[in-house]
Amino acid sequence: MKPSISIRDVAVRAEVSVGTVSNVLNRPGVVATATRERVLAAIDALGYVRNEPARQLRSGTARTIGLVVLDVGNPFFTDVARGVEEAASEAGHAVILCNSGESVGKERGHVELLASQRVHGVLITPVQSAQVSLRWLRDRGISVVLLDHPTAEADLCSVAVDDRRGGELALTHLLAEGCERIVMVTGPPGLHQAAERHRGARDAIRLAGRAPDVLEVLPAPALNVACGLRAGEQLLARAVLPDAVFCANDLLALGLLQATVRAGVRVPEDLAIVGYDDIDFAAAAAVPLTSVRQPRHEIGRTAASLVIAESQSPAEHEHRHVVFTPELVVRESSRRPRRVRTGRP
Amino acid sequence: MKPSISIRDVAVRAEVSVGTVSNVLNRPGVVATATRERVLAAIDALGYVRNEPARQLRSGTARTIGLVVLDVGNPFFTDVARGVEEAASEAGHAVILCNSGESVGKERGHVELLASQRVHGVLITPVQSAQVSLRWLRDRGISVVLLDHPTAEADLCSVAVDDRRGGELALTHLLAEGCERIVMVTGPPGLHQAAERHRGARDAIRLAGRAPDVLEVLPAPALNVACGLRAGEQLLARAVLPDAVFCANDLLALGLLQATVRAGVRVPEDLAIVGYDDIDFAAAAAVPLTSVRQPRHEIGRTAASLVIAESQSPAEHEHRHVVFTPELVVRESSRRPRRVRTGRP
DNA sequence: AGTCCGTGAGTAAGCGCTTTCTCGCCGGGT
DNA sequence: ACCCGGCGAGAAAGCGCTTACTCACGGACT
Numbered sequence: 001m002k003p004s005i006s007i008r009d010v011a012v013r014a015e016v017s018v019g020t021v022s023n024v025l026n027r028p029g030v031v032a033t034a035t036r037e038r039v040l041a042a043i044d045a046l047g048y049v050r051n052e053p054a055r056q057l058r059s060g061t062a063r064t065i066g067l068v069v070l071d072v073g074n075p076f077f078t079d080v081a082r083g084v085e086e087a088a089s090e091a092g093h094a095v096i097l098c099n100s101g102e103s104v105g106k107e108r109g110h111v112e113l114l115a116s117q118r119v120h121g122v123l124i125t126p127v128q129s130a131q132v133s134l135r136w137l138r139d140r141g142i143s144v145v146l147l148d149h150p151t152a153e154a155d156l157c158s159v160a161v162d163d164r165r166g167g168e169l170a171l172t173h174l175l176a177e178g179c180e181r182i183v184m185v186t187g188p189p190g191l192h193q194a195a196e197r198h199r200g201a202r203d204a205i206r207l208a209g210r211a212p213d214v215l216e217v218l219p220a221p222a223l224n225v226a227c228g229l230r231a232g233e234q235l236l237a238r239a240v241l242p243d244a245v246f247c248a249n250d251l252l253a254l255g256l257l258q259a260t261v262r263a264g265v266r267v268p269e270d271l272a273i274v275g276y277d278d279i280d281f282a283a284a285a286a287v288p289l290t291s292v293r294q295p296r297h298e299i300g301r302t303a304a305s306l307v308i309a310e311s312q313s314p315a316e317h318e319h320r321h322v323v324f325t326p327e328l329v330v331r332e333s334s335r336r337p338r339r340v341r342t343g344r345p
Numbered sequence: 346m347k348p349s350i351s352i353r354d355v356a357v358r359a360e361v362s363v364g365t366v367s368n369v370l371n372r373p374g375v376v377a378t379a380t381r382e383r384v385l386a387a388i389d390a391l392g393y394v395r396n397e398p399a400r401q402l403r404s405g406t407a408r409t410i411g412l413v414v415l416d417v418g419n420p421f422f423t424d425v426a427r428g429v430e431e432a433a434s435e436a437g438h439a440v441i442l443c444n445s446g447e448s449v450g451k452e453r454g455h456v457e458l459l460a461s462q463r464v465h466g467v468l469i470t471p472v473q474s475a476q477v478s479l480r481w482l483r484d485r486g487i488s489v490v491l492l493d494h495p496t497a498e499a500d501l502c503s504v505a506v507d508d509r510r511g512g513e514l515a516l517t518h519l520l521a522e523g524c525e526r527i528v529m530v531t532g533p534p535g536l537h538q539a540a541e542r543h544r545g546a547r548d549a550i551r552l553a554g555r556a557p558d559v560l561e562v563l564p565a566p567a568l569n570v571a572c573g574l575r576a577g578e579q580l581l582a583r584a585v586l587p588d589a590v591f592c593a594n595d596l597l598a599l600g601l602l603q604a605t606v607r608a609g610v611r612v613p614e615d616l617a618i619v620g621y622d623d624i625d626f627a628a629a630a631a632v633p634l635t636s637v638r639q640p641r642h643e644i645g646r647t648a649a650s651l652v653i654a655e656s657q658s659p660a661e662h663e664h665r666h667v668v669f670t671p672e673l674v675v676r677e678s679s680r681r682p683r684r685v686r687t688g689r690p
Numbered sequence: 691a692g693t694c695c696g697t698g699a700g701t702a703a704g705c706g707c708t709t710t711c712t713c714g715c716c717g718g719g720t
Numbered sequence: 721a722c723c724c725g726g727c728g729a730g731a732a733a734g735c736g737c738t739t740a741c742t743c744a745c746g747g748a749c750t
Binding site for chain 1: 349392394395396397398399401402407409412417418420423424426427430431434437439440441442443444451454455457458459460461462463481484485486570599600602603625626628629630631632633
Binding site: 400 | 708709710
């Protein structure tokens with residue numbers, strides 16, 4: 001086993017120069033058919049695989065993109081990642097996956113790692129609105145696409161979902177179901193998505209002409225199942241339960257659902273629950289969960305396409321801000337019993 | 346914005362040679378303190394970031410590892426990936442994520458991509474027992490760690506869980522609960538994990554002294570929720586339901602649970618269900634799911650450590666085959682009612 | 691027959707970095 | 721006062737590849 005076959009070995013075997021081999025690989029049209037086939041045969045016989053880092057060094061263009069997400073354990077990001085991976089691998093690009101775990105320090109470390117790998121673009125869901133990392137990347141000539149985080153910044157693209165609208169959808173629904181004392185479980189302060197969903201929720205209350213105190217906020221330290229469980233326990237410890245909870249994402253909602261059902265609370269009769277993201281598991285929960293659906297896969301694909309397009313023609317690239325519209329999926333967890341019910345006896 | 350600051354720019358600013366800058370970065374001990382600090386100051390002032398591909402070209406050692414999984418949408422792999430990412434980033438390595446989607450063709454493409462990126466190691470859960478890709482990688486000097494797939498191959502490491510034992514645990518439990526007509530929903534043929542779990546299930550039946558026809562097999566085309574739903578519908582279409590189902594993973598089990606509960610089947614009274622993987626959502630399901638737990642995070646960390654260790658000292662590296670032992674987590678979905686029950690009236 | 695130009699291959703200069711070798715310089719031993 | 725050894729910095733050679741640029745060769749003109 002020779003450690004690595006280089007373009008030079010191929011050139012020797014095909015009895016051409018290295019330049020010609022390179023041309024066969026990159027601009028096949030410029031090489032005469034007979035020569036080209038001889039080279040291809042040699043590549044095949046030797047099992048040659050191009051050395052991408054070397055190519056990148058010389059040409060300056062990488063075929064690698066970075067993806068920094070808040071939590072790979074969250075199916076929302078998983079589905080986004082799948083979309084990214086799909087679009088990237090179709091374009092022959094590799095995806096370097098980084099998990100910031102909602103930590104600014106880890107995010108910073110990953111961004112530096114990606115910069116040192118000289119990726120040509122980074123798709124990132126920033127922890128907080130840490131514009132500092134983004135600026136730093138752009139200063140080094142790395143294009144950035146903001147994922148699931150809208151921005152008006154003129155020198156980068158973004159792909160997001162209208163979180164404010166999503167929050168509004170959720171609350172409008174709960175109010176229509178007759179809920180009167182609603183708690184919103186939000187994420188850590190500074191988490192943009194959760195804050196926007198909260199704003200949307202308040203919008204809905206205003207539009208419905210209700211008093212703002214219909215909605216109370218309960219912050220959770222992170223958007224995962226464990227924090228949802230804890231939030232549930234906090235609610236259960238109260239003298240009176242609210243009649244509805246809107247969670248900033250489905251993981252919180254599933255945890256909360258589990259805690260409350262276990263304690264004998266009836267969902268939705270005693271407590272309506274609405275989540276956010278509509279992950280696959282929402283439908284399979286103890287009580288099928290009402291949720292706000294986002295086009296996760298589409299978000300990933302779009303973001304990857306944008307960054308690849310930008311890298312291929314940096315000059316005429318126009319930075320775009322794509323905003324998808326969320327959709328409410330009503331399931332059992334929020335269908336309140338009506339005063340008069342029809343149905344089987 | 347200068348496209349990229351090189352080691353040369355740093356050298357000029359610190360008034361030393363490029364060799365010295367390189368020494369500061371790689372063997373700081375060899376440089377006099379005063380010089381070193383001058384260089385570090387220059388690096389800081391210019392915001393220099395090492396060009397990893399260039400370093401790799403010269404030194405021949407990459408700081409990148411590849412991870413090829415069957416399905417990023419499956420929380421099992423997600424948790425493994427998190428372990429990998431964690432261990433890798435602690436060691437300053439980047440992880441290139443690839444999703445084979447259980448397709449041999451996509452796997453092949455990803456393996457070639459990783460080879461062209463000259464990663465120093467690949468962690469892979471092979472589709473089928475596609476040893477061909479592995480041999481191909483080893484021929485190119487790339488170390489391979491088999492993930493969730495045991496092997497006796499002497500020239501590579503593997504990290505796996507004893508799937509046969511896991512299957513045995515599941516079936517022993519179901520038999521102890523008094524189940525008599527058990528269906529196992531397996532994966533596509535050739536999927537090693539599912540086949541081993543099935544073998545273990547048969548072991549349990551033999552050990553319990555039961556007739557082999559207690560267990561029937563229902564293959565599913567893939568290990569996801571959708572296929573679980575379909576399997577559930579297939580069972581519901583039968584004249585008589587089995588009294589227990591053992592699913593090759595939790596996604597199948599959650600799908601099946603959803604389909605059966607929706608159809609009014611009582612779980613576990615009419616039908617006991619056992620899954621595999623014990624993903625976080627298993628506990629939060631409509632009926633909390635009994636499952637076989639695997640140390641997912643540990644698997645990922647271990648695999649990444651092995652490949653990084655091998656790359657750092659290829660000579661004295663001993664290939665290891667790590668096998669974890671699974672553990673049964675009993676929840677409500679498989680607790681059969683006893684003839685005599687105690688409880689509230 | 692001489693000139694021109696298009697085609698197709700070779701030549702060579704690096705991309706940014708590591709690493710070996712060389713060499714200047716200073717302190718200590720004789 | 722001289723020599724030698726060791727420390728520390730510089731010079732330089734590539735790693736595998738891309739990409740001008742160069743140049744030889746014919747065929748088609750004038």
